[in-house]
Amino acid sequence: MGSSKRVTEHPAIWFQASACSGCVVAVLNGVAPTVRDLVVDQLAPGHHVSLRFQPTVMASAGEAALDILAATEEAKEGYILVVDGALPTAAGGLFGRVAKKGGHSTMHARALELADKSAVVVALGTCAAYGGMHAAAPNPTGCVSASQALAEAGIEKPVINVPGCPPHPDWFTGTVAQALLFGLPGPTEIDAVGRYKRFYGSLLHDLCPRRGDFEAHKFASTIGEPGCLYELGCKGPWTHADCPEREFNGGTNWCVRAGSPCHGCVEPFFPDVSSPIYQKIGLSSLPRIARDEKTGELTAVARPKPAEEG
Amino acid sequence: MSAKQTISVDPITRIEGHLKVEVVTDGGVVKEARCSGQLFRGFELMLLDRDPRDAALLSQRVCGVCPVAHATASALCLDAAFGVDDKVPHNGRVMRNLIFGANYLQSHILHFYHLAALDYVDVAAAADYQGPDDALSSMRDFIARGELAPFMPRYEGDYRLPKKANQQAASHYVKALEVRRVAHELCAIFGGKMPHQVGIVVGGCTETPTADKIAAFLSKLEVVRRFIDNIYIPDVLAVAGAYGDYFEIGAGVNRWMSYGGLALESEEKDLLKRKQFFPPGRVDGTLKLSEVDVGKIAEHVRHSWYDDATSGRPPAEADTVPAPEKESGYSWLKAPRYDGQPHEVGPLARTLVAYAAGDAAVRAQVDAVLGQLKASPTALFSVLGRHAARALEAKRVAEVMSAWAMELRPGEPVCEWREPPESGAGMGITEAPRGALGHWAEVKDYKLTRYQLVVPTTWNASPQDDEGQPGPIEQALIGTQIRDAENPFEIVRIVRSFDPCLACSVHMLTPKGREISRCRVL
Numbered sequence: 139m140g141s142s143k144r145v146t147e148h149p150a151i152w153f154q155a156s157a158c159s160g161c162v163v164a165v166l167n168g169v170a171p172t173v174r175d176l177v178v179d180q181l182a183p184g185h186h187v188s189l190r191f192q193p194t195v196m197a198s199a200g201e202a203a204l205d206i207l208a209a210t211e212e213a214k215e216g217y218i219l220v221v222d223g224a225l226p227t228a229a230g231g232l233f234g235r236v237a238k239k240g241g242h243s244t245m246h247a248r249a250l251e252l253a254d255k256s257a258v259v260v261a262l263g264t265c266a267a268y269g270g271m272h273a274a275a276p277n278p279t280g281c282v283s284a285s286q287a288l289a290e291a292g293i294e295k296p297v298i299n300v301p302g303c304p305p306h307p308d309w310f311t312g313t314v315a316q317a318l319l320f321g322l323p324g325p326t327e328i329d330a331v332g333r334y335k336r337f338y339g340s341l342l343h344d345l346c347p348r349r350g351d352f353e354a355h356k357f358a359s360t361i362g363e364p365g366c367l368y369e370l371g372c373k374g375p376w377t378h379a380d381c382p383e384r385e386f387n388g389g390t391n392w393c394v395r396a397g398s399p400c401h402g403c404v405e406p407f408f409p410d411v412s413s414p415i416y417q418k419i420g421l422s423s424l425p426r427i428a429r430d431e432k433t434g435e436l437t438a439v440a441r442p443k444p445a446e447e448g
Numbered sequence: 449m450s451a452k453q454t455i456s457v458d459p460i461t462r463i464e465g466h467l468k469v470e471v472v473t474d475g476g477v478v479k480e481a482r483c484s485g486q487l488f489r490g491f492e493l494m495l496l497d498r499d500p501r502d503a504a505l506l507s508q509r510v511c512g513v514c515p516v517a518h519a520t521a522s523a524l525c526l527d528a529a530f531g532v533d534d535k536v537p538h539n540g541r542v543m544r545n546l547i548f549g550a551n552y553l554q555s556h557i558l559h560f561y562h563l564a565a566l567d568y569v570d571v572a573a574a575a576d577y578q579g580p581d582d583a584l585s586s587m588r589d590f591i592a593r594g595e596l597a598p599f600m601p602r603y604e605g606d607y608r609l610p611k612k613a614n615q616q617a618a619s620h621y622v623k624a625l626e627v628r629r630v631a632h633e634l635c636a637i638f639g640g641k642m643p644h645q646v647g648i649v650v651g652g653c654t655e656t657p658t659a660d661k662i663a664a665f666l667s668k669l670e671v672v673r674r675f676i677d678n679i680y681i682p683d684v685l686a687v688a689g690a691y692g693d694y695f696e697i698g699a700g701v702n703r704w705m706s707y708g709g710l711a712l713e714s715e716e717k718d719l720l721k722r723k724q725f726f727p728p729g730r731v732d733g734t735l736k737l738s739e740v741d742v743g744k745i746a747e748h749v750r751h752s753w754y755d756d757a758t759s760g761r762p763p764a765e766a767d768t769v770p771a772p773e774k775e776s777g778y779s780w781l782k783a784p785r786y787d788g789q790p791h792e793v794g795p796l797a798r799t800l801v802a803y804a805a806g807d808a809a810v811r812a813q814v815d816a817v818l819g820q821l822k823a824s825p826t827a828l829f830s831v832l833g834r835h836a837a838r839a840l841e842a843k844r845v846a847e848v849m850s851a852w853a854m855e856l857r858p859g860e861p862v863c864e865w866r867e868p869p870e871s872g873a874g875m876g877i878t879e880a881p882r883g884a885l886g887h888w889a890e891v892k893d894y895k896l897t898r899y900q901l902v903v904p905t906t907w908n909a910s911p912q913d914d915e916g917q918p919g920p921i922e923q924a925l926i927g928t929q930i931r932d933a934e935n936p937f938e939i940v941r942i943v944r945s946f947d948p949c950l951a952c953s954v955h956m957l958t959p960k961g962r963e964i965s966r967c968r969v970l
Contacts, residue, residue, distance in 0.1 A: 145593055156487060156489055157951070158509055158951045159465065159511065160509070160511075160512020160513075160644055163512050163513060163558075163642075164512070164643060166558075166628070166629065167629050168629075169629070172626070172629075174586065174622055178586050178590050178622070179586050179589075179590070186593065186595065188595040190597040191597075192598050193459055193461045193462075194461070194462065194463075194464070194563075195461075195462065195562060195598050196462070196597070196598035196599075197461075197566045197599050197602035198600070199457050199459065199462070199603075200456065200457035200458055200459070200460075202601045202603075203601075206601060226487075226488075229770075229772050232772040232773070233488040233490075233770075233772065234486070234487050234488075235487070236459070236466065236486065237458040245487075271494070271509045272489060274494040274506075275494065276493060276494070277494075278490030278494070279488060279490055303509065304512060304643055304644060360863075360865045361654050362652075362861060362862040362865070386640070386641035387629075387632055387635075387641055388629070388633055390633045390636040390637060390641075391636045392641055393640045393641060393646045395640070396636075396638070396641075396646055396654055397640075397647075397656065397862075398640050398646035398647065398654045403644075409502070413499060413502055414498065414499030415502045416499065416501050416502070
């Protein structure tokens with residue numbers, strides 16, 4: 139790996155909008171690959187991600203940081219744009235201000251400019267993918283997802299959603315690895331809400347080690363009891379992710395194993411569609427996410443109500 | 449040279465969130481400084497009308513670097529509102545501390561190595577490294593490929609460590625990536641996952657302690673503890689040795705406050721009287737200790753982008769209206785003041801409060817380091833003082849946690865879980881890694897009707913108050929000599945020594961109706 143020859147540099151810009159930095163920290167928690175593999179070493183032989191702009195880790199600040207952002211933007215090398223966070227649109231976008239070379243802009247306007255010149259957009263985390271926590275009702279800053287902002291501006295770019303609050307690091311690095319080694323996932327590999335099926339293709343409920351308890355009607359009635367967490371509000375029956383198999387923090391643990399009901403953090407309309415989190419959902423009133431094929435607009439057909447059936 | 453000059457650093461990188469800092473110098477000396485929070489999110493509003501139990505899970509999403517602090521403050525607040533603030537089971541209290549303590553370790557290591565160190569360490573020293581260290585070999589190959597982002601560009605000039613020390617620190621930067629990851633695995637053992645853990649809930653915790661989890665926790669804790677003792681603290685001292693003048697820079701407002709945190713008992717309902725690992729208190733520049741009365745806190749907004757009519761109110765009665773184009777405003781942060789005075793919060797504040805309160809362990813530890821550096825306690829009122837206080841605190845937390853893990857009692861209850869009360873109110877105050885943190889909640893008709901946070905960075909990065917007094921970071925910048933306006937190391941070193949976390953610090957409370965959300969996917 140010591141050779142400097144024949145290494146393809148893949149420039150990347152990580153744009154932080156209305157976010158909490160949880161997605162950055164999640165990526166730092168990757169075990170295989172690690173963040174060192176991702177940024178310092180070659181993710182795979184011959185492929186290096188050149189992280190030109192990432193405000194949480196980059197050495198430069200102020201003008202110098204804006205210079206490299208502008209240079210990457212103008213070089214038209216086909217950079218990967220990672221959008222981290224939702225985009226505030228209320229009050230002309232003024233709830234989210236960002237510096238721009240030679241002046242100021244808004245997160246919403248800058249995200250559109252950067253996306254327009256990018257090769258591909260990775261909407262990292264539920265906020266960038268669907269609005270997430272930052273668009274939670276009553277959405278005081280008018281936050282929208284990356285794909286909604288792009289659609290409204292008429293910008294046509296491939297967008298891959300990597301939701302999760304925050305996502306498992308493998309979901310991000312695995313998506314990047316797929317793109318670098320074999321190209322973007324094809325249309326049949328992506329689900330109706332823009333996610334790579336490799337990670338989001340199964341119902342969490344179907345993978346859950348407590349599924350046996352569910353079938354046997356062994357339900358925990360309070361926090362701290364063994365058994366299926368369905369009665370305590372588990373959203374596993376309508377959540378699509380491989381958390382039970384993959385587990386978090388290097389396989390240390392995950393929500394249900396730790397005795398906490400799944401709260402459906404990878405789904406559109408999280409957290410509104412999941413609230414109240416600790417209240418049982420009725421299996422016949424599971425929310426259905428509908429998608430308009432023409433406009434791409436998503437709607438939550440039904441929100442989970444307090445269950446009236448078992 | 450007596451010309452006035454404006455230096456603007458926007459964005460300030462290697463912090464959490466969106467911050468702009470602007471200073472005006474005269475003859476190179478900072479005369480005015482402005483800290484400007486650039487993002488407004490309205491988190492508190494988003495919690496209204498929800499099941500109060502959801503607050504601990506959702507409010508932590510204000511910050512992905514210190515979510516456990518918010519989950520803890522929220523749970524304490526809900527414990528009171530649900531009437532279980534003296535009923536959290538032993539296991540629930542201990543696991544909360546273990547999850548929280550582990551995140552202290554993660555946060556402090558991340559801050560020193562990955563947020564602050566590049567201001568002091570020249571990683572380019574790895575360019576011609578020959579030897580067995582695989583991290584340095586990685587860095588060398590990285591440099592040889594010629595694509596130097598995100599380590600270049602950077603401010604140039606003032607890197608003072610000898611080459612060998614630079615190489616060692618560059619290797620430790622990589623090693624620290626692994627160790628902070630292990631610290632998050634520690635959090636996940638009892639918290640389910642990190643960031644945004646799921647273990648801390650009203651009434652206690654969700655996990656059940658078992659011997660194998662305790663053994664796993666002790667094993668990973670030992671990895672982190674060894675790193676703190678053998679690498680982190682020596683590295684902070686090495687930086688202190690080469691940058692000694694930073695013990696004289698960046699003092700700030702010379703008033704510090706801690707709410708106290710990491711509960712050692714569950715029975716006392718008054719959090720300021722509860723026995724805690726971090727004691728509550730305030731100190732001034734003479735190290736005189738005084739008490740904390742939360743009733744003396746008010747938030748000013750004259751220089752914030754909020755309606756002036758709402759200025760000067762206590763957090764529990766805040767009613768904030770954004771005014772994004774207000775002329776006198778320059779930040780989304782409000783300016784919290786205690787008895788009208790700005791206060792610094794964070795590891796230095798906790799250390800000084802414990803020192804002034806006569807905590808024997810803190811005194812012994814701090815005096816030993818000051819002796820080594822031949823400095824008096826007032827040298828701590830500085831950039832390097834903050835780094836030293838943070839590192840020493842990490843050591844104390846790591847040590848006490850191995851004893852706490854042994855206090856867990858497998859088979860005993862973990863949580864006093866309750867349905868939401870018809871009405872109630874609570875205050876949850878604790879110490880986040882970055883300092884004093886408070887959550888306030890009110891419940892009516894089984895739902896949250898009021899939620900308010902006052903967070904550490906709102907204290908530290910606050911703009912001027914209604915009287916025109918600068919906030920702690922602004923004050924720390926004023927009077928500083930900037931040697932090279934093109935490479936203003938002093939500004940970023942001072943700002944980063946506070947470990948600002950902007951995501952947490954901007955929020956509001958305005959009662960309004962909820963709307964159905966919509967979004968669009970391509």
